[in-house]
Amino acid sequence: MTPQEYCQDKAAKSGSSFYYSFLFLPENKRNAITALYAFCREVDDVVDNHSNIDIARVKLNWWRSEIERLFSKKPAHPVAIALQPAISEFNLDKDYFLDIITGMEMDLTKSRYNDFNELSDYCYHVASVVGILSAGIFGYKDEKTREYAIKLGQALQLINIIRDVGEDAKRNRIYLPQKELEKFSVSEADILNGVETEQFYQLMAYQADRADKYYQQAMDLLPDSDRSRQLAGVIMANVYLGTLSKIKTSGYKTLKSKISLGKLRKLWIAWRTYRKEIKYTRQAQ
Numbered sequence: 001m002t003p004q005e006y007c008q009d010k011a012a013k014s015g016s017s018f019y020y021s022f023l024f025l026p027e028n029k030r031n032a033i034t035a036l037y038a039f040c041r042e043v044d045d046v047v048d049n050h051s052n053i054d055i056a057r058v059k060l061n062w063w064r065s066e067i068e069r070l071f072s073k074k075p076a077h078p079v080a081i082a083l084q085p086a087i088s089e090f091n092l093d094k095d096y097f098l099d100i101i102t103g104m105e106m107d108l109t110k111s112r113y114n115d116f117n118e119l120s121d122y123c124y125h126v127a128s129v130v131g132i133l134s135a136g137i138f139g140y141k142d143e144k145t146r147e148y149a150i151k152l153g154q155a156l157q158l159i160n161i162i163r164d165v166g167e168d169a170k171r172n173r174i175y176l177p178q179k180e181l182e183k184f185s186v187s188e189a190d191i192l193n194g195v196e197t198e199q200f201y202q203l204m205a206y207q208a209d210r211a212d213k214y215y216q217q218a219m220d221l222l223p224d225s226d227r228s229r230q231l232a233g234v235i236m237a238n239v240y241l242g243t244l245s246k247i248k249t250s251g252y253k254t255l256k257s258k259i260s261l262g263k264l265r266k267l268w269i270a271w272r273t274y275r276k277e278i279k280y281t282r283q284a285q
Contacts (some may be wrong), residue, residue, distance in 0.1 A: 032086035128153030155214035
């Protein structure tokens with residue numbers, strides 16, 4: 001298995017919404033974004049698959065060293081080897097890769113967030129930074145596109161948190177800000193024990209409204225001049241919005257089961273968005 005095949009296998013097995021946005025990219029960009037996604041999966045798996053904090057921290061530090069080797073053109077891991085052509089072709093910044101590792105490391109020591117400012121910092125490290133790197137791979141000319149990527153990353157991570165609140169609780173993680181739990185009279189015990197109340201549904205609707213606002217802010221920031229280049233990101237965002245819509249339709253019943261879209265639905269949204277954006281771009285010209 002070649003390094004690129006390793007990354008493709010990692011992306012395909014995940015079933016992530018990211019995978020469906022890659023399908024319409026030219027080969028060089030598809031290979032680069034697939035390698036970036038595989039890197040994110042590798043470091044995320046370190047945290048999720050190791051209950052021993054010390055072992056997980058050692059492995060994350062190994063990845064920090066591997067990023068240094070990658071930028072010195074001496075990578076060892078298949079994912080880093082697959083990333084190497086993208087580093088120079090798309091001028092990707094080493095610090096952003098290190099920021100992602102820092103974000104994953106937060107999950108080793110932090111399982112609660114006092115307010116949204118704390119949560120926003122976490123979202124920046126694990127999602128907005130990925131958005132910045134992705135935007136660089138897709139290509140842009142207007143600096144506003146970078147701000148779009150930051151906002152979009154926040155929106156997508158907030159949707160992840162809404163979708164995964166039940167699964168995260170099984171790991172004793174509650175990403176919903178503590179002050180907002182208090183505001184809606186939702187107890188930690190209810191979340192950890194999977195007790196869905198009317199107050200919980202109201203809390204989740206509040207989170208969904210915030211995710212919608214971040215998405216709209218992102219779209220408002222995306223310049224028309226870069227819209228066609230950022231098509232893959234727009235596709236990904238719409239797949240995520242499809243998931244959020246399904247969660248809303250369920251009445252926010254996310255504690256006892258994970259609500260997600262099937263593969264065919266994701267593919268249909270990706271194709272519909274592609275057709276719509278191509279039409280929009282032609283009209284804009």
